[in-house]
Amino acid sequence: MTKADIVAEIAEKTGLEKVDVQTTVEAFMDEVKSSLESGENVYLRGFGSFIIKERAEKTGRNISKNTTIIIPAHNIPSFKPAKVFMDGVKSNVSVK
Secondary structure, eight states: OOHHHHHHHHHHHHOOOHHHHHHHHHHHHHHHHHHHHTTOOEEETTTEEEEEEEEOOEEEEETTTTEEEEEOOEEEEEEEEOHHHHHHHHHHOOOO
């Protein structure tokens, strides 16, 4: 499902214009992004949490040059689904 599909579904279910729904969805995504960039986690009860994970410094290898490099410590965004969300997905998944 793409962002356009999500906008179309929400517009159909709520009766709002697609332009208004798209503006709202994009504003939501921008707010989540800016919160994570400023170091704040975002918690959505019953859905999940957008959190920042800290990665420690580690040693890596550049295999083409056969050298060792240091990968500095850094933060990455992550999503952790809520238990209710996980249970719903687990119970509705069909095996292909």
